[in-house]
Amino acid sequence: MLWIAQRATAALLALCVLVHLATMIVAVRGGLTAAEILGRTRGNVGWAMFYGLFVLAVAIHAPIGLRTVAGEWLQWRGHAADACCAAIGVLLLALGGLAVAAVTL
Amino acid sequence: MSSNLDVDVWRGGAQGAYRRYQVPRQDAQTVLDVVTWIQRRLDPTLAYRFACRVGMCGSCAMTVNGKARWSCRTHVAKVAQNNRLTIAPLANLPIVRDLVTDMREFFDKWARAKGQFSPTATRRDDFARVVPTLPARKEIDAAIECIGCGICYASCDVVAWNPAYLGPAALNRAWTLVNDSRDGDRAVRLAAVAGDAGCHACHTQSTCTERCPKLLSPTASIAGLKRASARAALKGEL
Numbered sequence: 001m002l003w004i005a006q007r008a009t010a011a012l013l014a015l016c017v018l019v020h021l022a023t024m025i026v027a028v029r030g031g032l033t034a035a036e037i038l039g040r041t042r043g044n045v046g047w048a049m050f051y052g053l054f055v056l057a058v059a060i061h062a063p064i065g066l067r068t069v070a071g072e073w074l075q076w077r078g079h080a081a082d083a084c085c086a087a088i089g090v091l092l093l094a095l096g097g098l099a100v101a102a103v104t105l
Numbered sequence: 106m107s108s109n110l111d112v113d114v115w116r117g118g119a120q121g122a123y124r125r126y127q128v129p130r131q132d133a134q135t136v137l138d139v140v141t142w143i144q145r146r147l148d149p150t151l152a153y154r155f156a157c158r159v160g161m162c163g164s165c166a167m168t169v170n171g172k173a174r175w176s177c178r179t180h181v182a183k184v185a186q187n188n189r190l191t192i193a194p195l196a197n198l199p200i201v202r203d204l205v206t207d208m209r210e211f212f213d214k215w216a217r218a219k220g221q222f223s224p225t226a227t228r229r230d231d232f233a234r235v236v237p238t239l240p241a242r243k244e245i246d247a248a249i250e251c252i253g254c255g256i257c258y259a260s261c262d263v264v265a266w267n268p269a270y271l272g273p274a275a276l277n278r279a280w281t282l283v284n285d286s287r288d289g290d291r292a293v294r295l296a297a298v299a300g301d302a303g304c305h306a307c308h309t310q311s312t313c314t315e316r317c318p319k320l321l322s323p324t325a326s327i328a329g330l331k332r333a334s335a336r337a338a339l340k341g342e343l
Contacts, residue, residue: 003305004335071301072266 002064009061016054041103048104055096063089108188110181112139114151115193118200123191130188136169136176140192140204153204160318163254167204168193173259175318195259211255211272218275219297222282223290233287241284248281248326250319257313257323269302273313273323276304280326283333295334296343304330 027037041047063085070076070085108130113123126143137155144151155165160178167176170184170191184190198206226233235242257273258264264272271279279298282288298304304327313323337343 001338003331004338007335068306072263 002067005060006064009057012053012057013061016050016057019050020054038103042105044104048100051100051104052097055093055100058096059089059093062092110139110185111189112143113189113191114140114143114204115200116151116203118202121200121203123193130181134181136167136174136179136181136184136190136192137165139181139190140167140176151204152202161252163252166195166254166256166259166318168195168259173256173316175254175256178318195255197259197261197264198255206255208255211258211274212253214271214275215253215278217297218271218279218303219290219294220275220278220282222285223288223293225287225289235286239286241286244329245281245284245326247321248277248323251277251281251321252319254318256316256318260312260316262310262312263306263308267302267306270306271298271302271304273307273327276307276330277321277323277326280329283330292337292342295330295337298330299334299338299343304334307331 032040066088067082067085070081110128110130112126112128114126115121116124126147128139128142128147131138137158140151140153141155144153153165153167155177156162157164158177160175163175165176166173168174169176169179170186173195174184176192181190192204194200194204194206198208198211201207237243251274253274255274257277261270261273263270276298279294283291283294288294307324307327309324309328311322311324314321314325317323334343
């Protein structure tokens, strides 16, 4: 199931990253200020859901990959390695969630 | 052709070293010819394996100039650089002595990948008919030709990084049985290859496919197992 979760989130991330990059380029080239950007994102359920999904996908995808890297490159496997990777996932979710909340709430 | 080959051959066990031999260059000479010449003319203590000499048995694989190859069908002309050869035992396997590796782990992994055929019929039933044009049968037309030489296993980085990884050959074998209409253990086999040491550990680097002397694609077999086990997992069959 980890493999399926990583594949599914990878597909989602490919889409999210494209939308994110396009949004950034449009915002910057359009000359929007930080205040103007926040004015558009705050209270916007669509952006909150998009970036919430983005963060969730990252929080699932990254720890699964790190778990493989830890096993193959550091020869670190077992419950401690799994717990550490899961903790990184929770950290990513928390930090990402805070960032999303800061710009959309 | 009158020149000599400088041949460095691995001697001893894991802590051994290369020893250099001078071997006369001959037309249509294979790497197995070179090793045999050394053993018969220069050093009868040299240990190596071979049986059929014609690319059927899969027993003579060695590392030649850094790459795993079947020595009986590898022409010196194809691999020698400046009339030099370096011959070592297969990687990713314990060395017994000289060019002989311990293949037990390699074949134990076939068993761990549930590489045994599990018949659904008995000896009292009629012969099973496998229609050659069925998609599942055509899927494994190439994969069933594996000769178990271990070249893919020795060439696989994931095996080197993760010693529990079942490896390309065992997973290729599992894929042939997953597609065998006469076999009754599909779910058990998919469960056996779906863990951390199974098909999902493959990074699709495809070195196995590049090096396979039979030109098979274990990568494609592993991709098939990934799809089949993912579908089974989503259906709750694993």
